[in-house]
Amino acid sequence: EQGKPLNGPNARFEVGACSAWLRQTAAFDLEPEVLVDDEGGRVELHYRPLGVVGAIGPWNWPMMISVWQLAPSLRMGNTVVVKPSGMTPLSVLALVHVLNLALPTDVLQVVSGRRDVGAVLASHADIAKIMFTGSTAAGQDIIRSSADTVKRLTLELGGNDAGIVLPDADPRAIAEDLFWGAFINTGQTCAALKRLYVHEDIYEEVVQALADIARAMPMGVGLDESNFLGPLQNKAQFDIVANLVQAAKDSNARIVVGGEPNKGQPGYFYPATLVADIDNDNPLVTEEQFGPALPIIKYSDVEQAIEWANGLDVGLGASVWSSDRDKALAVAARIQAGSVWINKHGTVDPRAPFGGAKKSGYGLEFGVEGLKHLGQPQVISA
Structure with a gap:
């Protein structure tokens, strides 16, 4: 569907990356952070589930990037609606089918379509956060669509x-x-x-x-x-x-x-x-x-x-x-x-945060820092 050859850093590489990211993300611990603990009291930072995350993926690495979005979202206790690219929906539909053999009903859902479907997710009042990978122009559209609901965004946009x-x-x-x-x-x-x-x-x-x-x-x-x-x-x-x-x-x-x-x-x-x-x-x-x-x-x-x-x-x-x-x-x-x-380029690691500068987006993915971007920070002082 995407055109990748089977071998080299291509199709089998992508499937292997899906497995590796799922396993590594499941292994992360995100314990409450103790910020203050003295005679004046104890202050802890917790991360709570946001609710529903909308995951809008691209056509170049459709399965792998979908996993980059949905794995940490689920790990943080959210439910997820995946919207694959209209150019490569079939592999993502198959991926979600396989994952749903193990997940509880309706925790992970998928809706396919073109850009207007993504716009609906970005503006929907019941979506707490959007994760998006794609062009800067499309990311700017998502920012505009999400403005009225002030939803959280992680945007991995175009690079050069x-x-x-x-x-x-x-x-x-x-x-x-x-x-x-x-x-x-x-x-x-x-x-x-x-x-x-x-x-x-x-x-x-x-x-x-x-x-x-x-x-x-x-x-x-x-x-x-x-x-x-x-x-x-x-x-x-x-x-x-x-x-x-x-x-x-x-x-x-x-x-x-x-x-x-x-x-x-x-x-x-x-x-x-x-x-x-x-x-x-x-x-x-x-x-x-x-x-x-x-x-x-x-x-x-x-x-x-x-x-x-x-x-x-x-x-x-x-x-x-x-x-x-x-x-x-x-x-x-x-x-x-x-x-x-x-002395290398583009070698991302599920343990190391990844995100852009300038118009390449904002927010972080991967690692414990990436998990934090999929939770609502809550400070408890006692």
């Missing part, structure tokens, strides 16, 4: 994640992790690497190391066990990628690999595309492509790279690549993003 490769990095050593940071799920991932800044001293080495991997990575129908890259899920996304790559071509950027739709193959297949010698203000850099096209921008000064990385109004994730951990950490601390990875 930057990676900065420092001059001391080893191009061949980091190339495979760079590739999958950008091309996981054929680039259709919110926290994928979407613009790469590489120091001029190692620029060509990094470009060529990535090109070697891209040329060798098989793309095709997901049920073929040999494929690791699949199609774009829908025509609208295919057209976005094709138009942004064309804009790069029109600016005389260098197409290193790819750059043309796979002719003669049915489906929305766009090859893994690397674009070098591209300006930082090119649309392929400034707009989220959400597909298999990575712009690689040359820089000469780290200050310039940091400024460029921070130059957009989104900040979901970012990464720094270096052989010197301390140097990488110093750069990471200056990047405006909710998560910054060192």
Whole structure:
């Protein structure tokens, strides 16, 4: 339904992540916090169930992200109404069916439909909280729809994640992790690497190391066990990628690999595309492509790279690549993003909170901190 190949960080990976997140979330403890305990009294912070949580998911990782939303909601004692993307409802309907074999009746429900159904959930007086993963524009619509009921929101919105490769990095050593940071799920991932800044001293080495991997990575129908890259899920996304790559071509950027739709193959297949010698203000850099096209921008000064990385109004994730951990950490601390990875990109962990900066949303998911965002804080003083 989504188009993921079975192997690699794709379909079987997604199913495994669902299982892992359910198990880890069930294992978390959230005990009352003792804030004051002295001769003046005792103050405790508790987290109570909110009530009904509306979980609105995307089409790129439909099962996994639904689990990210529903697992902590249920763990905190809430009931959940799941609204899958209208583009990928079937896998989520099947997921909810399986979960309901174990859950009490009506604790977890699912309603499918298009964006207007999500708007109803966001405005409904009996929904206490909305968890949403999707575009910034759709998130803004949910904020507006939810305003009258002042409901709680956790929004994981669009990103345009930057990676900065420092001059001391080893191009061949980091190339495979760079590739999958950008091309996981054929680039259709919110926290994928979407613009790469590489120091001029190692620029060509990094470009060529990535090109070697891209040329060798098989793309095709997901049920073929040999494929690791699949199609774009829908025509609208295919057209976005094709138009942004064309804009790069029109600016005389260098197409290193790819750059043309796979002719003669049915489906929305766009090859893994690397674009070098591209300006930082090119649309392929400034707009989220959400597909298999990575712009690689040359820089000469780290200050310039940091400024460029921070130059957009989104900040979901970012990464720094270096052989010197301390140097990488110093750069990471200056990047405006909710998560910054060192020598990897997009490796989320159910124990570590995850959330965006700027227009990439607000609220946290995962870990004990994520559980707190699905409870009503209550302070008891005695």
